[in-house]
Amino acid sequence: MATPCLTIKNLTLAYADYVIQQDLNFTVNQGDIFIIMGSSGCGKSTLLMNLIGLMQPVKGDVLYGEDSLWQADHQTRQRLLQRTGVLFQSGALLSSMTLFENVALPLTEHTRLAAGRIRQLVNYKLALVGLAGFADFYPAELSGGMQKRAGLARAMALDPEILFFDEPSAGLDPLSAKLLDDLIRNLRDHLGTTIIMVTHELASIFAIGTNSVFLDTETKTMIAIGPPQQLLAESKDPKIIRFLTRGETAARPTDSPKTPAV
Numbered sequence: 001m002a003t004p005c006l007t008i009k010n011l012t013l014a015y016a017d018y019v020i021q022q023d024l025n026f027t028v029n030q031g032d033i034f035i036i037m038g039s040s041g042c043g044k045s046t047l048l049m050n051l052i053g054l055m056q057p058v059k060g061d062v063l064y065g066e067d068s069l070w071q072a073d074h075q076t077r078q079r080l081l082q083r084t085g086v087l088f089q090s091g092a093l094l095s096s097m098t099l100f101e102n103v104a105l106p107l108t109e110h111t112r113l114a115a116g117r118i119r120q121l122v123n124y125k126l127a128l129v130g131l132a133g134f135a136d137f138y139p140a141e142l143s144g145g146m147q148k149r150a151g152l153a154r155a156m157a158l159d160p161e162i163l164f165f166d167e168p169s170a171g172l173d174p175l176s177a178k179l180l181d182d183l184i185r186n187l188r189d190h191l192g193t194t195i196i197m198v199t200h201e202l203a204s205i206f207a208i209g210t211n212s213v214f215l216d217t218e219t220k221t222m223i224a225i226g227p228p229q230q231l232l233a234e235s236k237d238p239k240i241i242r243f244l245t246r247g248e249t250a251a252r253p254t255d256s257p258k259t260p261a262v
């Protein structure tokens with residue numbers, strides 16, 4: 001049976017009085033690769049910030065397992081957030097540090113592990129993302145795909161239960177994007193990490209998404225939830241169909257069971 005990892009309850013997101021999304025209710029289960037999708041500006045990144053403690057919702061709550069993120073005191077919130085890792089669009093590596101130092105940073109900041117143990121863990125994480133042998137390189141000496149994978153190694157440094165990604169494959173060529181998808185799926189399969197990903201890359205959405213939510217700009221709320229393939233095959237909402245077929249299909253034909261091509 002599916003175990004809830006993150007529960008989003010009646011969430012309303014706003015910048016001051018400007019409501020971005022409201023009445024969001026959904027559950028991310030352990031082991032999901034959960035996609036947050038919707039057109040540009042609908043509020044995907046804003047939702048992510050409310051899930052990772054960087055921005056407080058104006059209403060509702062986020063539960064990590066059974067623990068409230070937003071009713072909790074600061075210390076408890078920090079403890080809950082230590083179970084997470086985040087990879088932002090930019091990869092956010094520190095340019096003045098080598099890959100080794102970048103990946104070691106969360107370990108030196110948040111643990112009391114001995115230097116030798118940290119070295120072992122960093123080398124393991126770099127090997128995990130295919131960057132063994134690049135520990136002494138600086139971010140500027142790497143390709144965009146390698147920088148993303150290094151960012152992933154850093155996000156994985158503290159063995160998070162949940163990994164959040166904001167547009168991980170943005171700016172990558174299709175092959176590097178596919179490699180990153182494969183890596184994300186491997187992490188889920190081998191380490192059991194739950195993945196929550198903001199993206200509008202259709203290839204990634206269909207390749208690795210096990211469940212998804214669709215945020216709508218017009219109504220300012222979610223208008224669909226379900227596995228992406230299922231939404232593509234079954235949704236009757238023109239907005240969802242247009243999005244998932246890159247605008248090639250405006251509405252589902254009623255006389256043909258054929259799935260539109262993507």
Ligand SMILES: Nc1ncnc2c1ncn2[C@@H]1O[C@H](COP(=O)(O)OP(=O)(O)OP(=O)(O)O)[C@@H](O)[C@H]1O
Nearest residue numbers: 015018020038039040041042043044045046047200
């Ligand atoms: N700091 C801010 N203050 C006020 N409004 C903001 C702020 N950040 C974002 N917004 C607005 O909130 C809305 C949602 O932005 P957000 O970046 O969450 O959307 P998104 O779906 O992630 O977009 P994209 O796909 O283009 O990255 C947009 O209208 C944006 O202009």
